[in-house]
Amino acid sequence: SPQIVWLRRDLRLADQPAFHAAAQGGPVIPVFVLDEDAPGDHAPGGAARWWLHHSLDSLGRSLARHRSRIVLRRGDAVQHLATIAQAAGAGAVHAVRHYEPWWQEAESRLGAELDLVLHDGNYLAPPGFVTTGSGDPYKIYTPFAKAMLAEMPPRACLPEPARIALPDSWPDSDALDDWNLLPTAPDWAGGLREAWDVGEAAAHDRLERWAGAVSTYHESRDMPSEDGSSRLSPHLHWGEISPAQVWHALKGRRGEGWATFAGELLWRDYAQTVVCQFPGYGRASYREGLDDIWRNPNRGHLIAEDLRAWQRGRTGYPLVDAGMRQLWQTGWMHNRARMVCASFLVKHLLIDWTFGERWFWDCLVDADYANNAVNWQWVAGTGVDSNMFPRIMAPLRQSDKFDAAGYIRRHVPELADLPDGQIHDPPDEARGAYPAKIIGHREARERALEAYRAAKA
Template identity: 60%
Template sequence: MPDIPALLWFRRDLRLADQAALLAAAEEGPVVPVYVLDDEGAKHRAMGGASRWWLHHSLASLDADLRERGSRLILRRGRADAELAAVAEACGASRVHCIRHYEPWWRNAERAVAKRLDLVCHDGNYLAPPGSLTTGSGTPFKIYTPFWRALKEHMPPPWPTNRPSTVPAPKTWPASDKLDDWDLLPTKPDWAKGFGKEWTPGEAGARRRVDAFVKRAGDYDETRNLPSIEGSSRLSPHLHFGEVSPAYVWHRVADAGGSVDIFLSELGWRDYAQNVIAEYPDYPSKNARDKFDKLPWRDLREAGSDFDAWTKGQTGYPIVDAGMRQLWTTGWMHNRVRMIAASFCIKHLLIDWRKGEQWYWDCLVDADYGSNGVNWQWVAGTGLDSNMFSRIMAPLSQSEKFAAGDYIRQWVPELAKLSDAVIHDPEEHGCRPKDYPAKIIGHREARERALKAGKHAK
C-alpha cells in the first residue's frame, strides 16, 4: 500500500457506514479525515445556533468512531479550499475524496478545491444523485409527483456498505483545532439544555433512532399527523448531517408493511428538494413564481411585535404556540405543526415567508437548505410545486382535527388543566387563563387580509 495519504473531506456526511468517499480513499492508502468549519464560504447561510449544537456532538462522535479504528478527525476552521490545501501540504497529500453536496456554497467550495487539489466527488447522500432524473424531454422535474414516480423506478437504492473495521492512518498527523475552541455550544445563556434530553447526535444515535422507528413504520400514515403521538420518525437531523444514509433507512424500513410507502415518499421529497436547489440555487430566498414579488407583505417595523410573539409561542393560538415552544426547547418541531406554524406566519400575520424560513434555519437542528426552502415555498404558495396562496390553514380546526390536546398540554403548561373540548380555542370558550395571551389576530380577519393581499399579487 502506498505511503502517500489522501484526504477525506467530511461535510454533511458524518458517518463511516455507506460512506463511498471513505472506502475510495482507504483503497488508495492512508486516510486523513478532515472537517472544515467554513462559515466564510457559507456567508449568511452559515449554520444556525441549533445546528451548531448538533454539529459539535456529531463531530465528537465521529472522532470517537474513527479513533476506535486507528484514525482521528482533523479539524480546521476557515475557507475550505485553503484549509484543505494546508492540510494536504502538511501530510504530503494531493488527492481529496468527498461526498458531493448541492448547496450553492458547497458547490463553489468544490470548484475552489478542485483548482488546488485532485478532488474526487462521490454520491451517497441521496437516494439518487440530484440531477440524474429528468423528464421525457430531458429537463429537470419541477413537480414532485412525477419526480417521485421516476425515482421509484430506480428503487430500491444500492445496498449500503458496512463500516470498515480499520481506517489506515498516515505516518504523521497534521495539526488540528480543538473542538471546544470552536464555541459551537451555547453558554451565556445555555438555551440548548433541552436538546440533550431529546437527541443523541452521531452515527450510533442515528441507528438507534432507525431501530426504534422500524417497529412503528407500518403505522406511519395513521400517526404522522398526530402531534400527541410519536408517529414521525425523527430521523431528519440524522439524515441532514449524514449520520445515516437514506439508502440504509430505505432498506431497514421498506418491508415494514402497512403505510410505510408514505414514509418512503417523504424520503423522496428530501431528494426532490435537493433537485430543486441544484437547478435553482437561490430557491430558499427567491419566489419561484414572480407574481408574488408584488405581494404586499407587512413591514416588520409594523409587524415586528407580531413576529416576536410568533417566535416566542405567544400568539394566542395554542397549536401554534405549542409548536414554537417545542422548537425553541428541543430544536425540532412536529411536521404537521411546522406547516401550521409556517402558514400562520405567512397567511395570518402576512409576514414574508423568508423571515419565517430564517427563524427555522436558526432554530432547527435539522435545518436543511433545500428542504427548508422548498417547504416554506410550498406553504406560501410561491413555489414551483406548492399549495395555492388562497389555501389558508385554520390552526384551531387543525388542532382539533389532529387531536393535539396532549401536545398542547406538554408545551403550553398554562393550558394544561383544560379539557379536550376547550383547549384548542380557550378564548372562544371563555376559559382563557390570565397568564395565556389573547389571540393577536382573529382567524376570519387574518384570512380576509391574506386573500386581499393574494388578489393584489395576481
C-alpha cells in the same frame, strides 16, 4: 500516498463512500473545516452548531477506535484542504457531494486545484438521476417521485471500513471545544440534550426503534400528540445515517405505512433536485410576482411585534404556540405543526416567508438549506410547484382535527388544565396568563386573500 476525506454533512463511517474509497487508497486523513463565511446568511444556526459539536465529538470517538482522528480547521475550506493536501503529499481528496450553492462553488474551486474525487452518498440518487421525457430534471414532486420509485431500491450500502490506515504524521488540528459551538451563558440547550442522542450509533438506534413503528406511519404521522414519525431528520441532515441505509433497513416492510414513509424520503431527494436547479431558492421567491403580498410599507412596526410573538409562541393560537415552543425548546418541530406555523406566519400575519425560514434555520437541529426552503416556498405559494397561497390553513380546526390536545398540554403548560373541549380555542375567561389571539382567524383570512388579490392584479 495519504488520502484526504473532506467531511461536511456526512458524519458517519458506514456507507460513507468517501471514507470507503480513501481507506482503499492509502493512509486516511479525515478533515472537517468549519467555514462560516462561504454559506453567508446560511452559516450553521445555533441549534445546528450544538448538533455539529456533538456529532463531530461522536465521530471523533468512533475514529479513535481505529486510532484515527478528525483534523479540525476553521476558515476557508478550499484553502485549508489545499494546504493540508500539499503538506501531506496527499494523493486525492475524497468527498461526498453536497448541493448547497456554497458547497457547489467550493467543490469546483477545489477540483480546479487538486485531485478531488466526489462520491454520491447522501441522497437516494443524485439530482438529475431521473429526468422528464424531454431530459430535464423534474420541478414537480409527484412525477419525480413516480420516476424515482421505478428506480428503487437505491444502491447497496457500503460497510464501515474494516481498517483505516494512519498517516505517518498528523496535520495540526484545532480543539473542538475551542470552536465554542455549544451555548454557555445562557445555556439554552437543556431541552436539546433531553430530546436527542447525537451521532451515528444514535441514528441507528433510532432507526431500529422506528422499524417497529413504520407500519402505522400513514395514520400516526399527522398527529402531533403522538410520537408518530421517525425523528431521523437531524441524523439524515448531518449524514450520520444515509437514506440508502434507512431504505434498505425498512424496505421489507410493505403496506401503506412504509409507502407513505418512502414518499417522505423522496421529498428529501426532491428538495435537492429543486435547489440544484435554483440555487438561490433558500433566499428568494421563485414566483416573485407574489412578493407584493408581504410588501405593505405601512406595517413595519407591526411586523416586528407580530414576528416576535410568533417566534416566542405567544400568538394566542394554541397549536401554533405549541409548535413554536417545541421548536425553541427541542430544536425540532412536528411536521403538521411546521405547516400550520409556517402558514400562520405568511398568511395570518402577512410576514414574508424568508423571515420564517431564517428563524427555522437558527432553531432547527435539522435545518437544511433545501428542505427548509422548499417547504417554506411550498406553504407560501412562491415555489416551483403549485401555488398554495389561497389555501389558508385554519389553525383552530387543524388542532381539533389532528387531536393536538396532548401536544398543546406538553408545550403550553399554561393551558395544561383545560379540558379537550376548550384547549384548541380557549374561551377568554379560561386563558389566564395565556395571550389573547393576535388576530381573529376570519379577519386574518380576509386580509390575506385581499393582499393576494392585490398582488395578482
